[in-house]
Amino acid sequence: MPAAKGGSSKGGLTLWLPGLRAWPGEALGEILPRYWGRGRRERLPAANLLDLAARLWNFPAGPLPAAALLAAADGVAVNGRWVIALEAMQIQPRQGQAVVLPMPAETLQVEEMDTLLGAARAHFAGADWEIVGGGPSGRWYVLAQSVPDLQSTPIYAVLGREPLDLMPKGGDAPYWNGIFNELQMLLTAHPVNQRREAEGLEPLRFFWAWGEGRLPDIRPAARWQGLVSPNPWLRALAAWVGVPLLHGLGALPEAELETFWAEAGELLWEWPADWRLEETAPAFAGIVPVLHAAFAAGAAVQLWSGIMSDGMAECVRLRRGDRWRFWRRAAQPGKGAASVGQW
Known part of the structure; x- marks a missing residue:
């Protein structure tokens, strides 16, 4: 001690x-x-x-740059970049609403995760930002050199609630919400998820973006x-x-x-x-x-x-x-x- x-x-x-x-x-x-x-x-x-x-x-x-901290803990080379976390989730009907829920304990195989991540990286290869995977945590991250005008709702404040009014806001929100929607459609149509749905397994297609920010240049005492x-x-x-x-x-x-x-x-x-x-x-x-x-x-x-x-x-x-x-x-x-x- x-x-x-x-x-x-x-x-x-x-x-x-x-x-x-x-x-x-x-x-x-x-x-x-x-x-x-x-x-x-x-x-x-x-x-x-x-x-x-x-x-x-x-x-x-x-706010604390939670996404950058989680990425660093997952072994991602942040290198001073702006980071937002993509947290896997599911959307299920509850009392007449579609609400955000955690992914079930059963997770995708490593090979399936790698395949889906590879498809996402290839699809957005021309962007001035990149998507990376966080390894065992199952979390993905978006890393960018510039700092967008974007304010998200933390994942802990979203679970069990209807997500539409809690989507990221700010001057750059239309662009980024469009990107997250495009990612969802890409993953929904991917053969890995189609096969999982056919087998009655939960697909990986929904992510919640949160925790945006960059690490300070000097670590606080x-x-x-x-x-x-x-x-x-x-x-x-x-x-x-x-x-x-x-x-x-x-x-x-x-x-x-x-x-x-x-x-x-x-x-x-x-x-x-x-x-x-x-x-x-x-x-x-x-x-x-x-x-x-x-x-x-x-x-x-x-x-x-x-x-x-x-x-x-x-x-x-x-x-x-x-x-x-x-x-x-x-x-x-x-x-x-x-x-x-x-x-």
């Missing part, structure tokens, strides 16, 4: 709750509002989670000495800036937690559970020993929300003494920013 910078014996924990995106009333349980009421609250504007992540990681203003997260683009970011990936802190024996925090540096723990679900609050109660141990070791603790419906995120900063301030009233994250259940 890396030690804190400057030889300090006290680390810090930032617990990021991106699934906390509104004031969901009783679904919060009792524990989270108790913490939220004891610390110092701050509200911060953020367009989306990528924008908030850029702030957490000291990136230049604007991250404050973190460790990351806990299941999120692919956060893990790719950690790899790019050289931050070690850690296992879930909740798996540590309680007897070892205080020693852990006495030796740890600044850690970021992303806990992505959706706070609209009834099981989230009891699950959060299970990681409270981690917070108690961090306080006991003198570590500073921060709790960050996701993006509320008013375009703001909330941060609560707590110090060791704050956990004993029982007289402070519990506070609902996002209260006043949205009606109960409005996500």
Whole structure:
């Protein structure tokens, strides 16, 4: 475990709750509002989670270039180019709408993926940009030297929703949306996908374009000495800036937690559970020993929300003494920013 910078014996924990995106009333349980009421609250504007992540990681203003980070993690030679990710998906009818869903666990064979990618690269060979494959991830990327005027909707905000109103926007959107539509038609007509459909298998023909941007020339100095997260683009970011990936802190024996925090540096723990679900609050109660141990070791603790419906995120900063301030009233994250259940 890396030690804190400057030889300090006290680390810090930032617990990021991106699934906390509104004031969901009783679904919060009792524990989270108790913490939220004891610390110092701050509200911060953020367009989306990528924008908030850029702030957490000291990136230049604007959304995090998730596609370029994922491409670098997949071994793609980005070389300063603008990148947008093409995430394989399916579109299925749900309650009278066509919604975006993840691809099923069963994936295409490597030979099929290579064949489809080769067809796409050959079809667009004359363009001033290129399509490349990301290897085992199954993700494709578009790389360009110039930076288009294009703003996409991140894939996590699209799943389960009707896609038409969420297509990329901006001055260059008509061109790029036309390209993505052309790619879909090319893949739909390809013999690999026609054969798969005939066999009752899911074809690879729909992609969602997202995460556009280019990597900064200078890698920002991250404050973190460790990351806990299941999120692919956060893990790719950690790899790019050289931050070690850690296992879930909740798996540590309680007897070892205080020693852990006495030796740890600044850690970021992303806990992505959706706070609209009834099981989230009891699950959060299970990681409270981690917070108690961090306080006991003198570590500073921060709790960050996701993006509320008013375009703001909330941060609560707590110090060791704050956990004993029982007289402070519990506070609902996002209260006043949205009606109960409005996500």
